[in-house]
Amino acid sequence: MSLLIESAMVLLVLTNLTLLGLSRLRSCIRVVAVQGIVLGLLPLAAHADDLAPRIILLAGGTVALKGFVFPWMLLRALRVANVRHEVEPIVGYTLSIVIGIAGFGMSLWVGSRLTIPGAAAPPLVLPVALFTILVGLFVIVSRRKALTQVLGYLVLENGMYAFGIVLVGEIPMLVELGVLLDVFVAVLVMGIAIYHISREYDHIDVDELDALRG
C-alpha cells in the first residue's frame, strides 16, 4: 500500500517536471489531466483497507472532473481561442526543469523540517504536495499565456488537495464538494475569460495586458 502511494507521488513529481518541459499547450493540458487522475485515485490508495462509499464517490468525482471535464473545457477554450499552440515561456524549458528539480530538493528539505502533529501519511506526500504547489506558482509566473496560468492554478490546487489528504484526512464531504464545485466554476469562468481575451486582442499573452497602472 505504501508502495502504491509512493509510486503515485513519483508520478506526481514526473507530471510536474513534464509540465515544465513541454512546449505544446495541448500536451500541457493532458499532463495536468493525468495529474488530476493520479490525485483523484490517491484517496483510494490511502484508504485501501476500508473503502467507504463516500471516498469512492469523491474519488470518482475528482477523477471525472480533473481528468476529463477540465481538459475538455480547456481544450475547447484553446480551439475556440484559435491562438498559437506554443507555450512561449518567459523562462526556458530546460531552465524550468532545472529550477523544478531544485524546487523539489527544497520541498524535501522543508518537508523534513516541518512537523505536522499526528500526520500519519507516508513521508513523501508532504514534500510532493509542497513541490506541486511551488510548480503551480512557478507556471503562473513564468508562462505568458492565459491558458497556462489556468493550468498553473489547477496544479496549485492539486498540490493543496494532496496537502489536505496528508494533513487532515477527514475533511467533511460538504467542504470537499464545495471545493470541487469552486474549482469547476473557476475553470469555467477562466475559460470564458480566455475566450473574451482572444476575441478582444487576437492573443492570450497575459504580459501584454498592461494598460492599467498606478
Added chain:
Amino acid sequence: MRWGIQAALGMLLAPLLLGVITRTKAFFAGRCGAPLLQPYYDLAKLLGKGAVYSRTTSWVFRAGPVVGLAAMLMALAFMPAGGAVSPFAFAGDMLFVAGLLGLTRFFTILAALDTGSAFEGMGASREAQFSALAEPALLLGLAVLAKQSGELSLSGVMQGISASSWGVVGPELVLVSAALLIVFLTENARIPVDDPNTHLELTMIHEVMVLDHGGPDFAFILYGSAIKLWILGTLLVGLLVPVRTGNAWIDGGAFAGGMLALSVTTGVIESTMARLRLVRVPHLLVGAIALSTLALILVLR
C-alpha cells in the same frame, strides 16, 4: 568460466541485435527486410575491402576506429551479464566503463574533425553537445544503483538488484530505467535522438562523423557500436529483468530473452516515433538527467 562464455557470446551476438532491430522496423514498415545476419555480412564485406585515406588526414584519423573498438571490448570485459560476475570487477569500475565510453566518443570526434570536412565537424559538434548531456544522466543513474546496492562495481550492483528490490524501491528503479533507456537511445544514435538510416547531412549526428571511413576501419566502427549497444543493453536488462537464481541456464536465458525484447522494443520505438527536432533533443536529455536526479534524491532521502 560462466563469465567467459557470456563475454564470448556478447562479442559474437552483438551485431545480431542490430539485425533484430532492423527486422522489427521492416516488419512495421510492411517489408520483409534484410536477413537477421545482415550485419555480419556487412562486416565481412567491409573487412575484405581495402581502406582509402584522404591525404589531409593524419594518424588520428586512422587511430580513431581502432581505439574505439579496443575501448569497447575493454568495457565489455567489466560487464556482468546474466548473473555472471566479471573477474576484473573492482570498486569504481562503473566510472571506468563510463570513461571508456567517453574515450571512444572522444576519438570518434577527433577522427571526424581530422578530416577537415565541414559536415563531419558539424556532426562532431552535435555529438559532443548531446553526449555532454547524456553522460550526467548515465552517471547519476549509476550513482542511484550504487547507493541502492551499496556496491561500487558494476558486478556488485547487478548482484545487489533482485526482484525483491523492485518491491522496495520500485519507483526509483523505474526512474533510473527510464533515464538509462534515453541514454541507451542517444548513445546508440537511435530515434528519437538520431536516425541511423538517414544520410541527410543536416539532420544526422552520428552517421555523419564516420562518412569518410571505409573498409576495415568502418567495420571496426560498426562492430564497436554494436558492442556499445550490447554494453548499455546489458545494463538496462540487468535492471529490468532482475532474475538472480544462481542457476546459469535460467539466469542466462532470462538475460538473453531480455536482450531480445530490448532490441524489439528499440525497433518499435524507432518505428512509432518521429525523430525530434534538433533543438528539442537537449530537452529530452535534460529530462533524462531530471529523472536520474529525482531517483537519486529519493534514494538519498
Added chain:
Amino acid sequence: MSEGWLLWALLGWPVAGILPCLALRSPRVNLGWTSCVVVAQALLASAVIRAVWIAGSLRMGPVLFVDALSAFHLGVMMIVFVTSTLFAPSYFRHAIESGEFTPWGARRYAALWLGALAAMTLVLLSDNLGLMWVGVEATTLLTAMLIYVHRTPASLEAMWKYLLICSVGVAFAFMGTLLVAAAGRGTQDALTWTHVRKAAGMLDANTLKLGFLFLLVGYGTKAGLAPMHSWLPDAHSQAPAPVSGLFSGFMLSAALYCIMRYVPIVEAATGGTGWSLRLLTFFGVASILVAGAFIVSQRDVKRLLAYSSVEHLGIVALGIGLGKVGLFAALFHTLNHALGKTLAFLCAGRLGQHYGTYDMTRMQGALRASPLWGAGLMICVLALLGAAPFGVFVSEFLIVKAAVEARATWTLVLLLTGLAIIFIGALRHVIGVVYGLPPATPAARRPGPVEVVLVVLPLAALLVLGLWMPDGLRRAIEEAAAVVGGKP
C-alpha cells in the same frame, strides 16, 4: 432556537431568486426584480439579527451558525447590497436605452448579483471554516464576470487580474484552513469554528501560526491589504459603479471578517501574546502608507476611491491589531466605511457617466453640472477622509486613542502621517472635480426621488453616527468585538 429555519431561508432565498431572473426579458424588470429579492433578503436578515440580539446566537444544524460578529456583518452587508442594488436601475438607464445592456446581459448581471449575495451570505452564516472558504472563493468567481459588464479591453484586463490574483490568493487561504484543521487534529470537528474556538488551548501552536500566516496572505489578498492589493484599483475602476460599491463596501470587509474569525483562536492557542495582532497591525499600517503614496499621484477618480479602500481596510486591520477600544473602533469603522464608500462609488459612477471619463483633470465643476452627485461625492470624500462631524471621524479617533493607550508610538506616528497625506492628497483632487466651471456639456438628467433618497439617507446616517451613537448599536458592536477579542 425556533428561528433556525431563518438561516436556511436567508441562504436559499437569493438562490431561488436567480431562477426568475433567467426568464425575465426586459432589463428594467430584471433589475427591479433583483431589487425586490435584495430588499426581501434584507428583511429576512433583520429578522435574523433580531433573533441573535435576543438569544446571543442562532444555530441551524451542524454548519449554519450566526453570532454577534456575523450578525453585525450581516447588517453591514445588507446596507451595502440594498444601496447598490436600488441604485443599479438609474446607473444602467442610459445603457438600457442605448441597447448596450441587452436582455441577456441583464439576465447574467442579475443572476451573478444574486449569486454573489448568496455566496457572501454563506461566508457569514457558515460555522465550518472550510465552507467559509468555499463562500469566499465563490464570491471571487461570481463577481469576476460582473467587472466585465462594460465590454472594454481595460475591463477585461481588470477581470483577468482580479480572477487570477484573487483565486491564487484565496487558494493560499485554503492552505491556511487546512493547516488550522491539522493543528486541531485529534479534536472533534477540526474545521468547525465553535469547536475549534473552544478547544483552542489544545491546538498545536506552531502549525496554527503557520496556518494563520497563509490565511492572512490569502484572505488579505481578497481584502486588498498592501502589498497584496494590486488587483484592487484595476477591478474597482473598471467595474460598473454598483459593483465597485459592492466590492469596496462589503466584499473586502467579508474577507477581513474571515481573518477576524481566526484571531481569537490563534490568540488563545499562543497564550495571548498578541502575535497575530502584531501581524495585523503591520499589514494595516503598510496598507495606509501604500494607499497614501498612490492617492497623491492619482488621476482617475475611481482608482482614487479604490486606494482609499485599501487605506480604510488597513485602518480596520490596524484597529483589530491594537485590540480593546481599537477592536470596537475597527468594527464601527467597517460600518462607516461601507456607508460612505458605497455611496462615493455610486456618485463617482454617475459623474463619470456624465463627463464620459473618470479622469479628474477633465471632470470639473461637478457641483454645477450635477448638484446631487457632485455634492454627494464631495461630502462622501470629506466623511471618508475623517472630517469632523461624520462617523468615520469618530472611529478613526477611537483608533488613535487605542494606539495612544497601547503606547504604540511608531504606529501612531505612521498612522497620523498616512492619514494627513491622504487627507491633503485626496482633497486636492476632489476639490478640483467638484468646484470650478463645468466644460460645455449638456445638462445632466434631473435626479429622481429614489436617487435623492439613496444619496441623502447614507449621508444622514453617517452624520448621525458621528454625533450620537445609539445604545443598541453600541451593544451590538461591543458584543461583536467580544467575539474577536477573546471572551470565550
